[in-house]
Amino acid sequence: MKRFSILALLVCALSLNACAQWYLFPGKKKQVDTTKVDSMRNYRPDSVAKQDTPAPLDSVVTEETPVVDSPYVLDMPSVIRIGLALPLQASAQKPSENFLDFYSGALLALRELGSVGLQAELQVYDTADSQGNVPQSLIDESDVLIGPVSYEDLELAAAQCSGKVLISPLEPKAAALAATSPVVQAPAGWSAQVDELVRWVREDLPIGEVLYVISDTTSLRPGGQSAYLLEQLRARGVRFENISSVEQLPKDKKQKIRVTVASELDNFNTAIVRGLGIEGARNGNIIFYGTARMRTNGISQTDLHSTEAHMALSYFIDYDDPAVRQFVLSYRSLFQGEPGSFAFQGYDTTHYFVTMCSKYGRQWYKKLDEYAEKGLQADFRFREEPARVNQAARRVVYRSDLTTERR
Numbered sequence: 001m002k003r004f005s006i007l008a009l010l011v012c013a014l015s016l017n018a019c020a021q022w023y024l025f026p027g028k029k030k031q032v033d034t035t036k037v038d039s040m041r042n043y044r045p046d047s048v049a050k051q052d053t054p055a056p057l058d059s060v061v062t063e064e065t066p067v068v069d070s071p072y073v074l075d076m077p078s079v080i081r082i083g084l085a086l087p088l089q090a091s092a093q094k095p096s097e098n099f100l101d102f103y104s105g106a107l108l109a110l111r112e113l114g115s116v117g118l119q120a121e122l123q124v125y126d127t128a129d130s131q132g133n134v135p136q137s138l139i140d141e142s143d144v145l146i147g148p149v150s151y152e153d154l155e156l157a158a159a160q161c162s163g164k165v166l167i168s169p170l171e172p173k174a175a176a177l178a179a180t181s182p183v184v185q186a187p188a189g190w191s192a193q194v195d196e197l198v199r200w201v202r203e204d205l206p207i208g209e210v211l212y213v214i215s216d217t218t219s220l221r222p223g224g225q226s227a228y229l230l231e232q233l234r235a236r237g238v239r240f241e242n243i244s245s246v247e248q249l250p251k252d253k254k255q256k257i258r259v260t261v262a263s264e265l266d267n268f269n270t271a272i273v274r275g276l277g278i279e280g281a282r283n284g285n286i287i288f289y290g291t292a293r294m295r296t297n298g299i300s301q302t303d304l305h306s307t308e309a310h311m312a313l314s315y316f317i318d319y320d321d322p323a324v325r326q327f328v329l330s331y332r333s334l335f336q337g338e339p340g341s342f343a344f345q346g347y348d349t350t351h352y353f354v355t356m357c358s359k360y361g362r363q364w365y366k367k368l369d370e371y372a373e374k375g376l377q378a379d380f381r382f383r384e385e386p387a388r389v390n391q392a393a394r395r396v397v398y399r400s401d402l403t404t405e406r407r
Helices: 007-013 034-041 097-115 136-141 151-158 172-178 190-204 225-235 266-283 301-306 322-335 341-360 364-370
Strands: 080-086 120-126 144-146 166-168 183-185 211-215 240-243 257-262 286-291 310-313 394-398 404-406
Touching: 080 097, 080 136, 080 341, 097 120, 097 322, 097 341, 120 136, 144 341, 151 166, 151 172, 166 172, 172 183, 190 225, 190 257, 190 286, 190 310, 211 225, 225 240, 225 257, 257 266, 266 286, 266 301, 286 301, 301 394, 322 341, 341 364
Parallel strands: 080 120, 080 144, 144 166, 166 183, 211 240, 211 257, 257 286, 286 310
Antiparallel strands: 310 394, 394 404
């Protein structure tokens, strides 16, 4: 029988270190640069309440009058009730490190919002510690319901919704549910990355020059990422030339060569980026454009830096950002560990959607296209079409001096 997890039990488990899962954050959890730790310990941004000791967990519920700007008030709650449905595995011998990390990030978001007067109540439900659907009571009583996580659980829970929506916090495939079910897709998918990449290329490409697209013909199937890339390049009037290998690129070493890859084959992508990296290191004239797919499956970070890679990404953490530094400090102080990617995602998702509810009331999902927000790891920007699917992607440049810059 399903049950609600006790918050105190979960907090005791939060000392576990978090790690990432491949479907959302490829690769290992990024560690904070130890050379930056000392400067981060003394950092106190003016925009954040100055306190050496974090507030207790019961500060998630505040007693102050909310300080919100409500240009569109529809069924405005005095206390925002938040439901969090995650596979925490709290009663297992080894609870889920990832989702406890997500939960801890959500707590930090609510603590920050509470410090400026927002009143909220959080109810947590462990979907892994059960055999049935999300309880109807959790759906009915929540103004903001984050989860469940998997596509199957979201589909089942969506069938129980009446006048409510679910927020898909992690699963990229759940974007398909947003078109036909009461689901909001929080993570931006590959199509949003491609859209942002094409906009970027169009802005950068000098008049009279072309973008070289290295592709394998087997990947240009309708509906795939590669075919969509070519479709968007044509739609936006970007001049490009389709080639099949690095050897076909111009040999002029003085000319900047802008290139991208259109392929669904991991081995092909890895080989092409490696070839571009060699050319970039030798001549310094390659500018490579790519999406998150080009950061995984054996592609070398060195090759990305050698090609001055311009990447459109759904997730990127800038550890030089003052807000990120403050989050790291708060997490360390409260949970005695380092935040992983799931902690940042929990913070960003909770902060954005609870803020939406505070501004627009219980039917906040009708105003998604009215409010955008920049998070610590991910941004949120919705349009009327496609409905309820996040379209925000970040622009990141891999510099030749082995640093990264968010544009």
